[in-house]
Amino acid sequence: MNKRVGQKTVVFQNPPEIVGGYNVVGPKEGQGPLNAHFDYVLPDTYNGEKTWEKTESSMIETAMNEAIKKHNIAVGDIDYVLAGDLLNQITTSSYAVRQIGRPFIGMFGACSTMALATAVGAMLIDGGFAGKVLCATSSHHDTAERQFRMPTEHGNQRPLTAQWTVTGAGCLILSAGQSAQPDQAVPTGQPAKICVTAATLGGILDYGQKDANQMGAAMAPAVADTLLTHFYDLGTSPEAYDLIVSGDLGTQGLQLLKELLGKSGFHTLDNLQDCGCMIYHANQDTHAGGSGCGCSAVVLSGYLLDHLRKRDLRKILFIGSGSLHSKESLLQGESIPGIGHAVVIEALDK
Amino acid sequence: MNKRVGQKTVVFQNPPEIVGGYNVVGPKEGQGPLNAHFDYVLPDTYNGEKTWEKTESSMIETAMNEAIKKHNIAVGDIDYVLAGDLLNQITTSSYAVRQIGRPFIGMFGACSTMALATAVGAMLIDGGFAGKVLCATSSHHDTAERQFRMPTEHGNQRPLTAQWTVTGAGCLILSAGQSAQPDQAVPTGQPAKICVTAATLGGILDYGQKDANQMGAAMAPAVADTLLTHFYDLGTSPEAYDLIVSGDLGTQGLQLLKELLGKSGFHTLDNLQDCGCMIYHANQDTHAGGSGCGCSAVVLSGYLLDHLRKRDLRKILFIGSGSLHSKESLLQGESIPGIGHAVVIEALDK
Numbered sequence: 033m034n035k036r037v038g039q040k041t042v043v044f045q046n047p048p049e050i051v052g053g054y055n056v057v058g059p060k061e062g063q064g065p066l067n068a069h070f071d072y073v074l075p076d077t078y079n080g081e082k083t084w085e086k087t088e089s090s091m092i093e094t095a096m097n098e099a100i101k102k103h104n105i106a107v108g109d110i111d112y113v114l115a116g117d118l119l120n121q122i123t124t125s126s127y128a129v130r131q132i133g134r135p136f137i138g139m140f141g142a143c144s145t146m147a148l149a150t151a152v153g154a155m156l157i158d159g160g161f162a163g164k165v166l167c168a169t170s171s172h173h174d175t176a177e178r179q180f181r182m183p184t185e186h187g188n189q190r191p192l193t194a195q196w197t198v199t200g201a202g203c204l205i206l207s208a209g210q211s212a213q214p215d216q217a218v219p220t221g222q223p224a225k226i227c228v229t230a231a232t233l234g235g236i237l238d239y240g241q242k243d244a245n246q247m248g249a250a251m252a253p254a255v256a257d258t259l260l261t262h263f264y265d266l267g268t269s270p271e272a273y274d275l276i277v278s279g280d281l282g283t284q285g286l287q288l289l290k291e292l293l294g295k296s297g298f299h300t301l302d303n304l305q306d307c308g309c310m311i312y313h314a315n316q317d318t319h320a321g322g323s324g325c326g327c328s329a330v331v332l333s334g335y336l337l338d339h340l341r342k343r344d345l346r347k348i349l350f351i352g353s354g355s356l357h358s359k360e361s362l363l364q365g366e367s368i369p370g371i372g373h374a375v376v377i378e379a380l381d382k
Numbered sequence: 383m384n385k386r387v388g389q390k391t392v393v394f395q396n397p398p399e400i401v402g403g404y405n406v407v408g409p410k411e412g413q414g415p416l417n418a419h420f421d422y423v424l425p426d427t428y429n430g431e432k433t434w435e436k437t438e439s440s441m442i443e444t445a446m447n448e449a450i451k452k453h454n455i456a457v458g459d460i461d462y463v464l465a466g467d468l469l470n471q472i473t474t475s476s477y478a479v480r481q482i483g484r485p486f487i488g489m490f491g492a493c494s495t496m497a498l499a500t501a502v503g504a505m506l507i508d509g510g511f512a513g514k515v516l517c518a519t520s521s522h523h524d525t526a527e528r529q530f531r532m533p534t535e536h537g538n539q540r541p542l543t544a545q546w547t548v549t550g551a552g553c554l555i556l557s558a559g560q561s562a563q564p565d566q567a568v569p570t571g572q573p574a575k576i577c578v579t580a581a582t583l584g585g586i587l588d589y590g591q592k593d594a595n596q597m598g599a600a601m602a603p604a605v606a607d608t609l610l611t612h613f614y615d616l617g618t619s620p621e622a623y624d625l626i627v628s629g630d631l632g633t634q635g636l637q638l639l640k641e642l643l644g645k646s647g648f649h650t651l652d653n654l655q656d657c658g659c660m661i662y663h664a665n666q667d668t669h670a671g672g673s674g675c676g677c678s679a680v681v682l683s684g685y686l687l688d689h690l691r692k693r694d695l696r697k698i699l700f701i702g703s704g705s706l707h708s709k710e711s712l713l714q715g716e717s718i719p720g721i722g723h724a725v726v727i728e729a730l731d732k
Contacts, residue, residue: 033510034510034513035509035510035511036461036510036511036512036513039458040461040485042511045510082714083714085710085711085714086714108389111386111390112583116488116490118471119708119710120470120471120708120709120710121468121470121490121492121706121707121708121711122490122706123706123707123708123710123711123716126586126706126707126719127711127716127719129585129586130586130588130719132585133585133586134585135390135583135584135585136583136584136585136586136721137489137491137498137502137583138466138489138490138491138498138706139487139488139489139490140466140471140472140488140489140490141487141488142471148487148488152487152502152506155505155506155509155511156502156505156509158509159385159505159506159508159509159510159511160383160384160385160386160395160509161385161386161392161505161509162386163384163386179710233462233485233486233487234485234486235479235482235483235484235485235486236476236479236480236483236486237480238480356471356472356473356476356488357471357473357476358469358470358471358473359470360435360469360470360473360529361435361471361473361477364432364433364435364436366473366477369476369477369480371476371486
């Protein structure tokens with residue numbers, strides 16, 4: 033059965049359910065406005081490990097293990113782990129997945145990885161290839177800073193357009209819908225079933241932006257393109273969503289996205305937000321807001337899931353945005369390719 | 383419909399067809415025993431580019447473009463590009479995919495990437511999410527050498543257990559089966575339809591090996607595990623395949639794999655080979671043979687597809703093997719996690 037709609041969108045026949053998740057954040061994120069939605073806040077950026085890289089790997093390992101434990105899932109029932117991160121050769125994820133022993137699909141979408149993993153994981157479930165999957169990703173401010181920019185100890189001054197890499201790891205458990213099972217008596221007030229109902233994966237757009245301290249500008253065109261494609265493919269419009277939330281364009285990128293969407297006739301979108309703009313207080317000195325795979329992962333697995341569960345939000349369009357460069361590619365004069373991957377997440381009746 | 387069999391295997395309901403492919407290799411590979419199966423051999427390792435990284439990216443771009451052209455596919459009909467490579471943040475693939483404009487699923491499985499992309503691509507097609515996908519990957523000796531080991535100009539002496547990263551890029555086009563279309567008169571002697579019929583994705587195994595010059599030892603246990611799981615899941619045995627071909631364990635790793643399989647009762651496997659052992663002549667001074675994402679990609683898209691088309695081979699088990707470390711993780715004292723992803727490829731009647 034063909035589940036494609038239009039140029040780049042798929043609609044799930046039996047929408048996979050997000051049965052739950054778990055997230056871990058650093059101390060700075062724990063002091064931010066979304067504090068109440070985080071499962072575990074590290075006491076410091078090392079958390080007892082010898083290197084920040086080991087800390088980051090332990091964070092994603094904790095997120096996966098605790099998600100499994102919290103939702104009472106047998107590890108053997110997880111058919112695939114879809115994970116990736118910002119570090120070279122996605123070692124954060126690989127080292128963390130070692131102890132799980134389940135089939136591992138390594139992914140790379142930079143900061144769009146959570147959306148990408150959720151979309152592909154949902155396809156594997158709806159396609160009949162998996163009953164349950166884990167989707168996980170992470171970032172750590174200090175590992176990213178020294179890998180992509182300057183030695184962390186250098187304390188380099190950052191321009192106001194720069195985003196602050198979030199220290200955070202998030203994991204979602206996706207599961208095949210229960211529709212085939214016999215009806216069960218559902219208690220009144222039963223919380224919603226949160227499902228992935230559609231996805232629009234994006235192509236790469238690159239308008240020649242070369243400044244890794246302005247990643248919002250590199251990603252905004254790709255995000256706009258994926259959003260417009262999504263609306264066109266489904267014959268829908270931004271008003272169909274309680275929230276359209278990008279992750280992570282930051283303040284500069286979000287402004288550019290609004291301008292780009294405005295040029296296509298979508299003005300004054302009150303329901304458009306960005307995970308990078310949501311995760312820190314204005315006085316936390318992050319300049320243009322948060323970034324990193326972990327940013328949208330912890331906002332989705334925390335704040336967004338919580339509000340979907342309470343049905344304050346009933347239908348959201350979560351669009352991950354990625355800057356697909358490396359330190360070496362920029363040193364060789366290359367520009368920053370941007371990408372945007374979108375998934376529709378809905379709170380449905382059980 | 384559940385397409386899972388056993389612990390880690392999926393069997394495709396409408397096996398996606400490998401309609402064709404294209405590969406590009408470096409001069410050293412062009413002088414090897416598989417020369418007749420390569421589409422394009424570079425005159426030198428730069429091929430007119432300023433850096434080896436740009437060369438590698440142009441190779442995978444050429445492989446994708448020429449595969450599309452050779453098989454007369456409209457770019458807009460490609461629903462997903464699944465690609466990845468060894469370079470930090472898989473920039474080789476991202477920069478190459480820019481010009482295609484189709485949805486990009488970035489993957490990382492180190493040298494197992496071609497098998498991983500083929501397996502996931504086949505799932506997206508059989509699941510109803512795609513009509514056609516491109517699966518592509520690459521490696522370049524000189525980009526890998528300086529990223530993972532020593533500055534290339536250093537001319538570092540290599541131990542005899544070290545593998546030589548292949549300069550090569552390969553692309554496959556997978557397409558939904560034509561079974562739903564009305565029967566057509568098929569000319570006598572019609573070549574076979576080459577299909578992906580099953581896949582077994584592996585988990586990570588790590589026995590503590592820390593030497594990046596002995597990657598075969600790091601990967602062999604994971605490959606053995608995936609093979610044994612595959613046989614167990616499907617109730618089959620090595621004799622069911624004309625060829626079981628790993629990519630890329632090299633001579634040392636292949637020997638270890640044979641020992642590990644022997645311990646499980648599978649002795650004297652005459653049909654077991656390794657892409658890394660096939661791609662160079664013994665006198666080409668590569669020590670333990672070839673490695674790198676490009677190795678198994680060019681052997682599959684060249685030699686193996688050619689023999690499947692001629693039906694010299696009718697059913698193969700292609701198992702990609704990956705070492706999931708980074709230079710930084712080894713410098714921090716970590717070991718090398720290994721992984722093995724297997725796909726069954728068969729020549730079927732059209």
